[in-house]
Each structure stands twice: as C-alpha cells, then as structure tokens.
Amino acid sequence: MTKRQPVVTDDLQRFVELVATLRRDCPWDAEQTHSSLRPYLLEEAHELLEALDAYDEATGRGSEDLKEELGDLLFQVVFHARIANDDGRFDLADVARGIHDKLRHRHPHVFGDVVAEDSGQVLTNWDRIKQAEKGRESALDGIPPTLPSLAAAQKVLRRAGGLGLEPDGPVGDPSTDPDALGDLLLSLAATAHDDGLDAEDALRGAVARFTRLVRRAEALAAIDGIDLREVESTVAAHYQKRALAEPGHG
Known part of the structure; x- marks a missing residue:
C-alpha cells in the first residue's frame, strides 16, 4: 500500500502568516536580524540533535520531542525568510524553489x-x-570554517577520499606534541570513515555515556554523604566502579 502523502500547504501557510504577524506586531520579533538570530539557530539545531539522540527508531519513543524540535528549527528557517522578504531580498517560496531545483x-x-x-x-x-x-x-572548497573539528575532519576525509588521498599516521609523541595528537585524532576519524562509521555520532554517544556514569557516581556518593569534588581520586574511583557495576550504566 502506498503511504499517504501529507497535505501541508494549509498548515504551512498558516504558520508563515503567523510569523509575518509576529514580525509586524511583536517588538522583539520586529527588531531581529539574520545576525541576531545566529545563537538561536545554533541552540535549536543542538536541541534537535539531542532529541534525535533520545529518539527510538524501533518504537517511535521520543516522537513528540522530535516533532517539537523540528518545529522550532522550522521557525528559524521561516523567520530568516521573513526577514529577507521584509528587506526585499527573497521569500520562503524562493527558498523552497531553490532547494527543490537543487535536489x-x-x-x-x-x-x-x-x-x-x-x-x-x-x-x-x-x-x-x-x-x-x-x-x-578544489574539492575542499566550501567546507564551512565554523564546523566543529570532528565534523570538519569527516568532510575533508570524504572529499579527499574521492581523490584517492588519505592522511598519514601520527609522527611524534601525542602525549607531548600537539601536532602528533592532532594527527592521531585525524587518523581515528579516518578509521571511522573507512569503516562506514560516523565519528561525530560515536564521540557524542561516548560523551553521553560518560556523562551518565559521572552523574550516577555523584548520586551514589551523595547517598553516603560524600561530595566527589572534595575527596581523593581513589574515593572517586570507588564510586565510578560502583556506577559501572550497575545494570544499564551505559
């Protein structure tokens, strides 16, 4: 059975009109510019990533949060298009037409x-x-300089790989030489690329697991009346070991 294609025209038009009203009647919205919205765009993108990390593909758990964060990011797109329209540059229809033709x-x-x-x-x-x-x-032209280092590494590696080029391994001691450390990190990203893995997602997942571990170790210590910020490292290691031993610590 063919999946029903949702009709979004009416709801999207209603939303576009709402943003236009906010731009006209709300003092805060009226004074915003493309530049002033930069931090909000980044914030919404990161919140969407957080919702994606929590989303369960198999069960759909987290769908409501994902839907909400997609809406927040959509607001940013429509808001920027509204500002451009007010400035006589382009409008949302131009944006949609452009991405349609490009794809x-x-x-x-x-x-x-x-x-x-x-x-x-x-x-x-x-x-x-x-x-x-x-x-x-150059095959490397157009990679945004604002990309996080790991994401930038993956883009460079993919494009360089299309030319048959790959980075050399680290030369020197990564524990004392920043250049050697950088080369080692790039080599790890290259390994992930070669294996079809996303290094950014892998690192984000590792950070999330370690964050949960730290919070659980802090909670276990607090039960015993201990603040891990005020004890020897051996005590902290004890609670870390206890946290690791708990089911589902990862």
Missing part, C-alpha cells in the same frame, strides 16, 4: 540518465555536481 539537479540517478550503484557513488556524484555548480577549484 533535482543533484540526483541525476533519479531524475536523469546517470547510474549510481550505491550510496557511495551518490555522494561522489553529489560532490562533483556541487563543485561544478559553485565553480570551485
């Missing part, structure tokens, strides 16, 4: 005669088309 152009294996045997070939074609569109001379 059609970058999927020639769907809308054209190009054959893509697997997702890897899709990405290679995507990068090639994008480079031609932007008139870029």
Whole structure:
C-alpha cells in the first residue's frame, strides 16, 4: 500500500502568516536580524540533535520531542525568510524553489540518465555536481570554517577520499606534541570513515555515556554523604566502579 502523502500547504501557510504577524506586531520579533538570530539557530539545531539522540527508531519513543524540535528549527528557517522578504531580498517560496531545483539537479540517478550503484557513488556524484555548480577549484572548497573539528575532519576525509588521498599516521609523541595528537585524532576519524562509521555520532554517544556514569557516581556518593569534588581520586574511583557495576550504566 502506498503511504499517504501529507497535505501541508494549509498548515504551512498558516504558520508563515503567523510569523509575518509576529514580525509586524511583536517588538522583539520586529527588531531581529539574520545576525541576531545566529545563537538561536545554533541552540535549536543542538536541541534537535539531542532529541534525535533520545529518539527510538524501533518504537517511535521520543516522537513528540522530535516533532517539537523540528518545529522550532522550522521557525528559524521561516523567520530568516521573513526577514529577507521584509528587506526585499527573497521569500520562503524562493527558498523552497531553490532547494527543490537543487535536489533535482543533484540526483541525476533519479531524475536523469546517470547510474549510481550505491550510496557511495551518490555522494561522489553529489560532490562533483556541487563543485561544478559553485565553480570551485578544489574539492575542499566550501567546507564551512565554523564546523566543529570532528565534523570538519569527516568532510575533508570524504572529499579527499574521492581523490584517492588519505592522511598519514601520527609522527611524534601525542602525549607531548600537539601536532602528533592532532594527527592521531585525524587518523581515528579516518578509521571511522573507512569503516562506514560516523565519528561525530560515536564521540557524542561516548560523551553521553560518560556523562551518565559521572552523574550516577555523584548520586551514589551523595547517598553516603560524600561530595566527589572534595575527596581523593581513589574515593572517586570507588564510586565510578560502583556506577559501572550497575545494570544499564551505559
């Protein structure tokens, strides 16, 4: 059975009109600019990532939070488009038309005669088309300088891999040489890339697990009337070991 395609036109138009009203009648919304909204865009993106981390693909648990955070990010998109419209630059229809046309152009294996045997070939074609569109001379042009280091590493590795290039291993002692440490971290990201893993997601998951472990160790110590900030490391290690021993600590 073909899945029903949702009709979003009416609800989306109602939302666009709401944002226009806020922009006109709310003093705070009226004074915002593209620049002033930057921190809110980042905040909403990170909150969406948090909701995605908590979302269970199998059961759908967390769907309400995910839906809410997607809405918050959509607000940012519509708000920026409204500001641009007020400035006479472009509107939301231009944004939608642009992304529609771009996606059609970058999927020639769907809308054209190009054959893509697997997702890897899709990405290679995507990068090639994008480079031609932007008139870029290097395969590495266009990687945002604001990307977190690990995400930037993955992008560089993927594009360099398309050229048959890969980083050398670390030279020197990573414990004393920052350059060697950086090379080691890049090598780990390269290993993840070669194995089809997302290093950013892997590290985020490890940080989340360690965060839960620390909080549980703090809670166990608090039950005994102990503040881990005020004790020897051996005591802290004792509570960490206890936290690790609990079921589901990860």
